[in-house]
Amino acid sequence: MITHTFHQISPHVYWLSPDHTTDRPLLGVVAGATGSLVIDAGNSPAHVQLLLQAMADRQLSPPSYAMLTHWHWDHVFGTSALPVPTFASQETARIVRILAGLDWRDAALEERVAAGTEIPFCRDMIKAEWPDRTNLILRPPAIAFETAVTLDLGGVTCQLVHVGGDHAHDATIVYVPEEKILFLGDCVYDDLYHGPRRLTTTQLFPLLDRLLAYEVEFYLGSHDPEPLSRARFMADVSLLKTIGETVTMTGLDRGAILSRLPQRLQTPLTDEHSEFVDAFLAGLQMPIVQSIW
Numbered sequence: 069m070i071t072h073t074f075h076q077i078s079p080h081v082y083w084l085s086p087d088h089t090t091d092r093p094l095l096g097v098v099a100g101a102t103g104s105l106v107i108d109a110g111n112s113p114a115h116v117q118l119l120l121q122a123m124a125d126r127q128l129s130p131p132s133y134a135m136l137t138h139w140h141w142d143h144v145f146g147t148s149a150l151p152v153p154t155f156a157s158q159e160t161a162r163i164v165r166i167l168a169g170l171d172w173r174d175a176a177l178e179e180r181v182a183a184g185t186e187i188p189f190c191r192d193m194i195k196a197e198w199p200d201r202t203n204l205i206l207r208p209p210a211i212a213f214e215t216a217v218t219l220d221l222g223g224v225t226c227q228l229v230h231v232g233g234d235h236a237h238d239a240t241i242v243y244v245p246e247e248k249i250l251f252l253g254d255c256v257y258d259d260l261y262h263g264p265r266r267l268t269t270t271q272l273f274p275l276l277d278r279l280l281a282y283e284v285e286f287y288l289g290s291h292d293p294e295p296l297s298r299a300r301f302m303a304d305v306s307l308l309k310t311i312g313e314t315v316t317m318t319g320l321d322r323g324a325i326l327s328r329l330p331q332r333l334q335t336p337l338t339d340e341h342s343e344f345v346d347a348f349l350a351g352l353q354m355p356i357v358q359s360i361w
Contacts (some may be wrong), residue, residue: 100221
């Protein structure tokens with residue numbers, strides 16, 4: 069059963085919780101005196117309609133703008149329910165234009181899984197969220213930027229910044245400086261589209277440093293159940309760096325890595341730690357990839 073809750077985290081910032089049932093990500097709202105920005109377009113019009121209803125229930129003005137954090141289906145399939153000017157990085161806009169021209173019915177989807185331009189997990193979630201996709205319409209972004217753009221919404225601003233990362237080379241964050249809040253999208257997650265789940269220290273470590281350089285009280289990841297405090301985010305960064313550094317120093321000997329980590333982490337290993345080890349090992353074997361699009 070899909071359930072969502074709508075939260076206010078600061079005077080101008082709201083978020084609709086994610087739900088893993090059909091891989092619905094977090095959707096954000098930054099509401100100013102003269103306009104509001106919706107962060108990501110969700111994985112279907114039904115998903116977006118829940119956000120719009122939640123905004124109306126809080127007596128928030130309808131969206132003035134939307135933005136896409138990256139091209140993955142669960143962040144763009146609801147664009148038809150947001151008929152407002154939409155921002156995205158140039159790469160996100162380019163890829164969404166490609167996606168808009170594809171056939172999304174079952175047979176075509178299966179062909180792309182076989183060809184490697186879609187993955188079984190996303191196929192399954194697409195079918196679960198939207199069983200009949202004969203009327204699926206993707207609306208490409210109207211406004212594409214190269215590196216960054218700032219929106220003034222009246223009393224609050226949003227900085228849209230392309231940062232890239234392992235998960236998606238086109239990943240964009242949204243920083244709200246007046247509220248000290250940063251929407252991460254999926255930028256710190258692992259790559260799903262090139263074989264085993266993959267993280268690289270060359271991509272992830274500079275990105276983490278860049279995110280920490282912002283003056284932030286709360287970080288919101290698209291598939292995290294709740295916002296992360298700065299202290300919690302810093303702890304997660306320390307964990308990832310320790311595991312990534314250990315893998316890099318040790319090489320491909322998984323057993324040796326796992327034997328060294330408890331002392332370096334100063335805690336017993338968990339399944340999550342082992343998953344990160346495997347992701348960094350995959351990144352060590354495939355440090356550079358090309359976009360599938």
